Amino acid sequence: MEKALPRRRPAGLPNVSRRTGPTVKSNSSTAANHFTITSSQQNRLDDPVAYVRGVGQARAEKLSCLGIRTVSDLLWYLPRRYQDFTSTKPIADTVPGEPVTIMGEVISVEDKPTSRDPRLWLSIARIRDDSGIAEAVWFTRTKSPKLRPRFSPAPPRGALVYLSGVAERAYGKVSFANPEWEDATRGVEGEPLNTARVVPVYGLTEGLGQKAVRRIVSNALSGYGDEIREVLPFEVLGRYGLPERRWAFLNVHFPSDMASASLARRRLTFEELFLLRLALKWRKSQYKASGTGLKHGPDGQLVAAFMKNLPFALTRAQEKVIREIAGDMEGPTPMARLVQGDVGSGKTVVAAYALVKTVENGYQGAMMAPTEILAEQHLLSLKKLLGPLGISVYLISGSQSQKERQEALTAARSGAAQVVVGTHALIQGDVEFSQLGLAITDEQHRFGVTQRAILAAKGGRPHVLVMSATPIPRTLAMAIYGDLDVSVIDELPPGRIPVETHWVMPSQRPRVYQFVREQVSRGRQAYIVCPLVEESEALSVKAAASEAERLERDVFPDLKVGLLHGRMSSSEKDAVMTDFRDGRIDILISTTVIEVGVDVPNASVMVIEDAERFGLAQLHQLRGRVGRGRHRGYCILVSQAASEVARQRMQVMQRTSDGFEIAEQDLRLRGPGEFFGTRQHGLPDLNVDILPGDLRVLAEAIEAAEGVDIEELGPGRRLEQLGHEISRRFGGMISWTGV
Structure with a gap:
């Protein structure tokens, strides 16, 4: 018969009533879609992590190595996995290979160096309950054979302990290798965090062990639990069956069972994706409202000559995307468009059209590529397409001679360079344009959002075109490129032989x-x-x-x-x-x-x-x-x-060989996590790892965000608290002037 162990909440976690969020103050000089927060209104979750009981300055420095600088960072430092030690049994009933918790008295402890390596110490504790005796073994390494370990990892003799680990049996003996243990007699402060429960397992850094991190997180939840305020609209919680935020944080760190851990993580994943989608949506509305853009006239003789000179017929998909680009560039607001197409679908010709239209209206165009050789390839392609029209195309790259670079810089500054192609060198401080009207970034997943923003900022309010050869399913495109309108070239030129x-x-x-x-x-x-x-x-x-x-x-x-x-x-x-x-x-x-x-x-x-x-x-x-x-x-x-x-x-x-079908199958087989590599897509770091099973959560978060009126996030409006949290999480991204 299994022995029931005490089941209590982690140390002193209080019951918290729902509280209202901080007041968000409007900045009178900004539009309704943007707000600022004064220091007195900031949530205590922004306190330095050193304020958490048991941390202090030394541990705070170690935590900073994990990216944890505030209490909020600590709460969002989610477990990588869990060990389920909720099964509690007498020693005699343990099953080999099964995670289990036993409770008993430590009847002996022995610390000794191993015979093969005198720097490797062996600690052996024998634990007894009413049904039998188990042996637990720990290993400790010292710097010198002459040194004993400063602390034994084994519990002291005579202690009554919980001991959790994977049981093994050999020669009739029950044993555990490197198990977790805790004193079972210490009252409230001794509430089990490491045994007899679903135990969180965190990523670590030198000088911080699992027990220390668990205790710190528990103290943060105890001391700052009242500050965990709901940010999602209550109708969203109800519609998608999501628990409240404070419950989610408690149960993602110290769940009562694996089902609670899963539900808590789902809630927090939803929140991250929901806020990200709203931040991108908000950013797009800011960009569209921030200026009139460079309104171009209808296609003229130069564009007509470009079309006539093409040595091939455009596909219907290319023609459709060109119409969408023309509509943007002739409209009252700046273009912010992603063109995604399969390998070999003809994106370069579409980009060339946008460049010709830009030049025809008296502006310069710039195209940024991720590598020098790709930039040189674009240079050759554009010279073939634009050269016969009398359009000058220059290159700016890191490997140019000083003379070549200076000539290109002078031409860009004076306007003699009508089109400039380059690498990251284009966003350096010495690159200036006379009148930049179009900023194109190729292979967007190699650039951060900030880099295309810097390029766009060199022209005031230029049109922005992003080219990607990585087909992305619509749901993911809305999440990753939600600040851009999306065009798709889903047709290959005729005659291309499939690989x-x-x-x-x-x-x-x-x-x-x-x-x-x-x-x-x-x-x-x-x-x-x-x-x-x-x-x-x-x-x-x-x-x-x-x-x-x-x-x-x-x-x-x-x-x-x-x-x-x-x-x-x-x-x-x-x-x-x-x-x-x-x-x-x-x-x-x-x-x-x-x-x-x-x-x-x-x-x-x-x-x-x-x-x-x-x-x-x-x-x-x-x-x-x-x-x-x-x-x-x-x-x-x-x-x-x-x-x-x-x-x-x-x-x-x-x-x-259809890239869009392949992208859908990849999403089905691997889930959306691969697409959220922030280094690939230039997104801010997410607090939650996106896992293969999160596709439904992603779709629900996007659906919910689409139903939110951006105006309601502003100061004094119904969703002011949600707007505050978006600004707090993704404020840097929202405030960028370029797309």
């Missing part, structure tokens, strides 16, 4: 290498992509370098093999890609740094090793690097594909 995709087992590598050799003998080139090693970028580089060395030595000794990886400098990467583009490398061994890249029409084969370790969208982007010329492209996925999800990925890649 032929094959999935092979690792045992078939010799045949794959033979096929690569045959393609190279015909004058083609090949990529071989190595996966990133999740644990370490350094290991990834080592793996790619080792593979390049093996292939060059054992498989392709007569061919020119190159190496490209993420630890190279930008100039080194560009040099390798230039050699590959110009035919000085036959086979390029690479990590995924080629995912966004350069047009090498002669590359006809891509071999992707351990393909199951890539997401579908990433595989599709990689595949798009081949078959860009007049020769058929081949993508060979080398994968054991042991799991069902991996097999489904390989089958989808073989079945379709």
Whole structure:
């Protein structure tokens, strides 16, 4: 029969009645969609974390290494996982391999160095209850063989303890390795945080253990629980079955069971996504209301000449997007538009149209690309398209000579440069424009929102166009690019031959290498992509370098093999890609740094090793690097594909080349978390990791946000408290002047 242990709330967590939020004060010089908060009105959750009982300055410095600087940061530092120690049993009834809690008296403790390593100490405690005896073992490492550990990890002899861990049995003995324990006799201050409950497990830093973090979080909830105020409208809570905010924070850290932990996390995930969507929606309304923009006239002779000179017919999708861009640029407010299209769908021509329209109306255009070689590729493409029209196109990049850079800077400043293409160098302080009317960023997921804002700010209120070759399902596009209008090029130019995709087992590598050799003998080139090693970028580089060395030595000794990886400098990467583009490398061994890249029409084969370790969208982007010329492209996925999800990925890649269908399947298989990498999309850090099962929460949060009138968030309005929280969480993003 299981023994019932005391079940109480973590130390002294008070019952809190609902309280009203802080008063939000209007800034008379701003529009109704923006407000400021005076220091006296700020929530106590913004107190430094050092104010929490048990923290102090030394621990506060350690917590800052985890990004925790305020009480709010601490509350939002959510557990990575949980250990369920709610099953409590007598020692004799424990089951091997089962997480369990026992309660008993410590009858002996022994600390001794191990025989193999005198710096590794062994602490052994024997615990007895009415049914038997269990042995618990802990290990401690010292700096010197002569030193004893300052503190034994074992409980003291004679103590009555809760002990939680995974039980094992050997030779009739019950044992635990490195279990958690707590004194069971200390009253309220001894409430179990580490045993006999669902125990939170946090990410740590040096000098802070799990017990310390749990106690600090418990103290924060106890001391600041009254300050956790509801920010979601109560009708939203009811419609989506969400618990109140304070309950969610209590139960995400110290849940009574796993169901409560799941519900609490769902509530907090909803809140983050709901606030983010509203922040983007708010930001878009600010941008549209902040100025009249550069209102252009209807297309004139220059645009007509551009259209007439095109060596190919536009697709219906391209024509539709061009009409949308024209409508924006001829309208009363600045354009803020994302154009997303599949690989090879013709986004460059659409961007060129916008640049020609800009020049025709007397303004300059700028296009920013993530790498120098991609910027140079755009330069060549735009010169071919715009040069015959007499439009001057200049390049500004980090690798230019001082003379070339100075000439380009002077031309941009004077207006002689009608179109300027560049890398991050475009947003440096010495780059000035005479009259910037259009700011384009290509491959948006390589830039932060701030970077495109800086570029746009160089022109006052220019039109903004963002180009992305990563198809994103509509729900995610609304969450990630909610501050932009979205256009989609969902049609490929006629005549493009789809890349032929094959999935092979690792045992078939010799045949794959033979096929690569045959393609190279015909004058083609090949990529071989190595996966990133999740644990370490350094290991990834080592793996790619080792593979390049093996292939060059054992498989392709007569061919020119190159190496490209993420630890190279930008100039080194560009040099390798230039050699590959110009035919000085036959086979390029690479990590995924080629995912966004350069047009090498002669590359006809891509071999992707351990393909199951890539997401579908990433595989599709990689595949798009081949078959860009007049020769058929081949993508060979080398994968054991042991799991069902991996097999489904390989089958989808073989079945379709439609990037939007692939994006939907990727979302179904992996969930939305991959799309919320803040470094990819330039979003502020989210407090909650977006998990595969969160797709429904995301859809509900966006649906709820769409029903909120932005005007109601302003000072003195019904949702003033919600507006305060949005400003508090995402205020920096909302206040940027550029899109």
